[in-house]
Amino acid sequence: MANSTRDDDYNYMKIVDAMASINQRVNLIGIVTEASLPKHSNGTDYFCSIKLIDESRTSPGIAVTFFAETMEKLPHIESIGDIIILTRVTMKAHSSDVYATYLKKYSSFALFEGKHNSRNIVPYQASPNFRGREQDKPFVAKLRESQKIEADLNDLSPLKEMKEGEHINLLCKVLHVCEVTKDDWMLFVWDGTDTPPASIEAKLENEMEDPLPLQLEASPLSRDTLCTFPPVGTVLRMVTDRGNKKFGINFLKPNKWVKVVQVKCDVHAGLWRAVLMPSSMVYYLPNNDLILQRERSYNERVTSKFKRMPLSCFPGPSPITDTDYIDVPFVTLMNVLTHPEVTFKFNCVVRVVASFPWRVEDFCNPQGIYRVRLTLEDPTARIYAFLYAEDGVQFFGSHNTVDELMKKMNALLGITEGDGCRKATSRNPPWVQCCLKSYYIDKTDIWGSRNYRIFATTFVG
Incomplete structure (x- = not known):
């Protein structure tokens, strides 16, 4: 597709056709089925990735990688199932994988609510260079009536299967996000199960000068915050590796289920925590059978x-x-x-x-x-x-x-x-x-x- 701003160049390609257009710039519109947490790249930019589907490719969809100078300029998905319009993204191939790359100099995006009963077709976030058109509205409306979203839920472990020193993938719900020190954030997640009992390494004679902490955060959470937590199941603290501030934890929204890939299981002062490593990724997830199963198990525990x-x-x-x-x-x-x-x-x-x-x-x-x-x-x-x-x-x-x-x-x-x-x-x-x-x-x-x-x-x- 030629690099032009004419209306003719704003035709949307189906994903299956775009995947055959390697090294070309294309325009896409689709439903977001996964969205990762923003993080710092190896260079000066920040990046995130999403996966989207349309009627031509409902599974597994196509991945889109975004690059921007700041985290704020990246797309911030409010809910899985929202709709995104992408213009002038470049199709790339690596081995057998085909994906799209959003380049900050050429590309643009706009995000719309994906709710079926929503009549609002105004984007809740758009890049400064996005140019909306009346012709976009029927595409957005049609996708709102589209098929059920399927998520990749392979190799996900509950908190009860954590083992110290291992790297696992978690399916968990974000309960709270807290800035523990300046620009250093802690994530509080839960899945309805209990972390296993950890060995206590502290010596008893140190209890007066260096007592075992009651929590991992320096100051206890307020009672108002604790009252928002479920009464059963571990609320796991998740931190970044060695104070690494490259993750946009503060952009995560409470009460959303996420998939956390390659997080390290760690025990500190006898308390479990999860550590986000440079290779870790955090993705929003739609409601699905596994999430419903976790919630049913919790309801059985809490009512027993x-x-x-x-x-x-x-x-x-x-x-x-x-x-x-x-x-x-x-x-x-x-x-x-x-x-x-x-x-x-x-x-x-x-x-x-x-x-x-x-x-x-x-x-x-x-x-x-x-x-x-x-x-x-x-x-x-x-x-x-x-x-x-x-x-x-x-x-x-x-x-x-x-x-x-x-x-x-x-x-x-x-x-x-x-x-x-x-x-x-x-x-x-x-x-x-x-x-x-x-x-x-x-x-x-x-x-x-x-x-x-x-x-x-x-x-x-």
Whole structure:
């Protein structure tokens, strides 16, 4: 196709015809079936890719790669199924793959809503050099009535199959995007399953000076944000490799399902995270059967009387603890954090990952009153919970020797007999049940001063 701005040159090619026009500039209109997150190229530009279909090629469609000086100038797809018009993109071939390249000097684009019932045929984003025409409107309207979109969902793993150090492809929902430091963003994703319990590498004697963090972000998320998270299933933190700021994480929209390709599974301070590597790609996805299956599984868990227990503790928690409320359904720590009442009582299945003080000889004050802070976790959150006074007596029993108390704590913390001096550098605590109650210590700031205590719980060995 000649490089001209005449109206005749704005005829749209079918994708199948364009794929036979290697090294030519063509105009395309199609439905977006995949859209990647913007990222920095190896040069000075930024790039992203989309996949589009039309009636001539409904699967797998054709890939289009975009280059621009800034991320803002790239197309930002609001929803899979939206419609894109492309002018003067160049068709390329590499081995058996044929794709289109958007060149910032010549090409232009416009994005339109793909909703079937939408009558709006004004682009929600367009490049500065795009020249719309009345003749475009019937094409957009026709594509809105087009066929169902199919996504490439091969080799996708749930969060429950994460293994430290491996690279996997994930199907997950974006819940929240947060700037943790200047120009450094963290992504919070979820798929309804639980990450597996990670080994705890921290030494107990470091708990005073360097305690295990309750979350990966430097400051805890607000309660309002936590209340938007599902109560069941791990909310996985996703970061970029070594502070690499080449990914446009801030352009991702919450409540969208995405496919993340080649993300590294990592454990930091006993907490799972996913690391976006230079080779990683993030794509928006349309609603599909696999997404619906994940959502159905979540709904089954959240409505079941006992399925809020961690998936990895099947068929049940360790019998080393018992509670006074055995018939009360279990809730997650996310349920605890987001409960609408400041003071309440809960039945949970957790792991004890740290204690302060770390020496059992220091668990009681000079008056013999228990004052112990335990760090509890489940797949949804970590919290501090206190064992105090009579609750500590019920939990540990009365008249314990130092050795007896140490054996009980070793069992809770996942320390084996041969570790000695309780300085183990790798622990895998068991899942145990306990009752928690929330309370406040400042009437003028009841939510800000909210704490948690273990009660009605006994170590039975």
